[in-house]
Amino acid sequence: MTDVRELAGRMRAIDPGAGAALQVVAHFDALVEARAGLEATVRAAAVLAGCAAGLVVPGRRLRVRVEPDGRRVDGEVAGLAVPLPGYAGALVWVEREADDPGRAEFDRVLVDRLAATVGIVLDRTGAGFSTGDPAAVELLVDATADEAARLAAARRLGLSPEGSFVVTVCAGGPHPPGAARLGDLTVTIDPAGLPARAGPAVRSASGPAVAVRDLSLSYGRAVLALRLTAVDEPGPSHVDAAEVGGLLALADGCDSPAATVEVTHLERVLAAHPWALATLTAVAAEPSLRAAATALHVHHSTLQSRVDLLAQALAYGVATPAGRTRLTVALVLRRFRRNR
Known part of the structure; x- marks a missing residue:
């Protein structure tokens, strides 16, 4: 030089x-x-x-x-x-x-x-992935595909073996350029740290950032995270699997007898009060009742009255640390069961 x-x-x-x-x-x-x-x-x-x-x-x-x-x-x-x-x-x-x-x-x-x-x-x-090859995308997220074939697919897409990438799955919405259609889902692969090409999808989720060899893992986590999204009720339309972490493990047990009892009990309470789902979702997601009241656009005293009523119906206090944990798990189990 x-x-x-x-x-x-x-x-x-x-x-x-x-x-x-x-x-x-x-x-x-x-x-x-x-x-x-x-x-x-x-x-x-x-x-x-x-x-x-x-x-x-x-x-x-x-x-x-x-x-x-x-x-x-x-x-x-x-x-x-x-x-x-x-x-x-x-x-x-x-x-x-x-x-x-x-x-x-x-x-x-x-x-x-x-x-x-x-x-x-x-x-x-690998930041230059641009041309799009749906067949290559499908091959890369298939855990059963031969590794040599998957690495060849990565080369066709311009994905560097040294790079880190994220799989995004979408349910509904327009078909992003270069996406693969797998059943009812569209699948894209993007370099980690760049905006996911989910577009205005109805629901979408991203897996963790992984190396090329582990894209099937990112895909699997993204599919699980997609089950935590919502559009017709309170909840996120996009979920990042890396942010929800161990909550994805609840998917395996969402049909167990204990989970069925918990979710059935929650559903009865939700059916009795039209405002209950929005209220419980905000209480579980926000750091305090005041923050939840702000998110719901209701007075703090109104929310407190609703929380007291729901705590009586659920038979546990949703504003206590233990109660919030139980409520969060119940809401997650419910969403996993609804989004199969």
Whole structure:
């Protein structure tokens, strides 16, 4: 790296344009060596160019645009843009406010090196998953599939073996690009840390972040987490399996005799009071009764009266620590039984 920079210094004395171009090459090589991320790479381009630079990968909803002062600011593609090979519709660009023939060659070198470096980052992190291959997605979440076949499917999707990924399942709503249809569910795979492509689905859930080899585990947890979602009654429309943790273990016992007794008792109370489900859901979810009253848009005294009535009907206090735990388990068991 030092040799390239020294050469750039010598070339700058002879030919300023050539020296600057070599300096660009050296700078982006250093970013690759340091394993810089996407935003850092685009920021470096903007600073070097002295104008805004950007990146867009439409299939992954990735868009990064950075001003020359280093600030990340939204904006559209403008100026000199080049495509990213292997990523449908993806572009990188630098924005020159006015034509400057003296900068044209420099800009071309810079944007080409930006594209090359971004491609390396996407390949390394798996953040470039964009083209979509439903058959490959289906294969990756199948625990019974041959491992070699699953790794080949991952390569087709551009998923790095070193990356970490999340499986999202959706019930209802539009079919996300590149999703696989498994029964009544649509399934997508996304790099960990990026927004899940659930879209405006009726219900959706995400599994934990895992390596490529363990995507079937993420899928299985996501399917279980989906059973904790709700749309026609109080409850979340999206659930992250990593956040509910051990509650997923209750799915295996939701049909046991003890669970049946608990849920049947809860259902009788809910049937007797139309406001009971919303009230109990808020009491279980919020940190205090006052917070629950705020969430329900009722006065604290009104909620207290309802809680006292429900505690009498359930035969346990729902506002005590032990009672809240029992209530939470009962509500989870009920949802598992309803969402099969």
